[in-house]
Amino acid sequence: MKIDILTLFPNMFNGFKNESIIKRAIEDKKVSINTINFRNFSKNKHKKVDDTPYGGGSGMVLMCQPIFDAVNSIKKKNSKVILLTPQGKKFNQKKAYELSKEEHLILICGHYEGFDERIRSICDEEISIGDYVLTGGELPAMVITDSVVRLIDGVINTESSKNESFNDNLLDYPTYTKPRNYNGMKVPEVLLNGNHLQIDKWRKEKRLKVTNEKRPDLLKNKIIIEKNGVNEKKNKIYVDDIKNIKVTKVKEKEKTNVYKLSKNSDIKAITLFMPNLIKGYKLKGKNKDKKVNKILIVKDEFIKKIAMKNVMKKIDILNYRFNLALSSDDEDGTSRVLGEAEMLKQMIINMYANYLGNENLDKIIKNINYLVNEFVKAKTLQSSFVNKEINNQRKM
């Protein structure tokens, strides 16, 4: 791989290129990293690269000409031109993997107040390394280069990049080295017994646990499914992006809902399910071949949707019960259904409040109160009508 970095401050990269893994990767010819001072491309007699902004305002703006010419002098068919800017798409490990497969990267480091908008037209991508503003793109160029180079085949031991943080969107498991006991802090026993199946299980468990504790946001877009199929090991768990799994309700029985799960892509396996550890909405799910028997939904909006559906179903049943009570003159039936309405409200508050959100919960309770009021009004009218009838009959 070749990485060309367009910068006004090439010296900033000296230390970066001459130490540790990056130095070795360059020596082993896994990558060549060149810094190009685009000031050398300026056609201005004073080698100017920036000017004041049109329309006024503070600071200097990088001009098109030196950058256009510098890019054109090195760009080939297989080059990917990347502009470093806080306005770019946020850099992450997935992007690092993608870029590590490229043959030629051209990284453009902005500086000063900004760059002429037209420079964007020669770039394939814009990348930011985070929501903060640096004095230039040099540090972001180093961050990106570092994370990309270490992923190039043969640069580091592949085992160590296999389980690292952000693979599968999960953080890394904890690691320990000698001594076994440091000031009373002991290495977990499981790591000392040489049982690699157990160690593997422990590490997977820890990755999920650590992610849930430190970065629960990384689990938000995941659906966790417990599989229990014929050819599957019991309790084998699959985690994937909810985008890749379609969950559709296919049947509604009295007590259980039947959900159909269809995969849009291969689901990667991780071998632990900790329903009590991760907050989510538990569902019973069955697909046709009965391979899925438990689903834990973690995506907020999806949880809301399903919880709302379930609650609305319960309200429909209550409504039906009110209608039944209206068509009968059994006094016990009236108080029973009013009690059921009260119990339903309590049940929704206790069991669904967390999933529905305050606004939905409010609407639902109002909805039930409305049904209760309408029912009581209708019942009162009914009984005053009946009383009138009885009085009329008495008078006759």
Ligand code: ADE
């Ligand atoms: N240039 C200045 N700040 C930056 C950032 N956060 N990411 C990428 N380039 C930048």
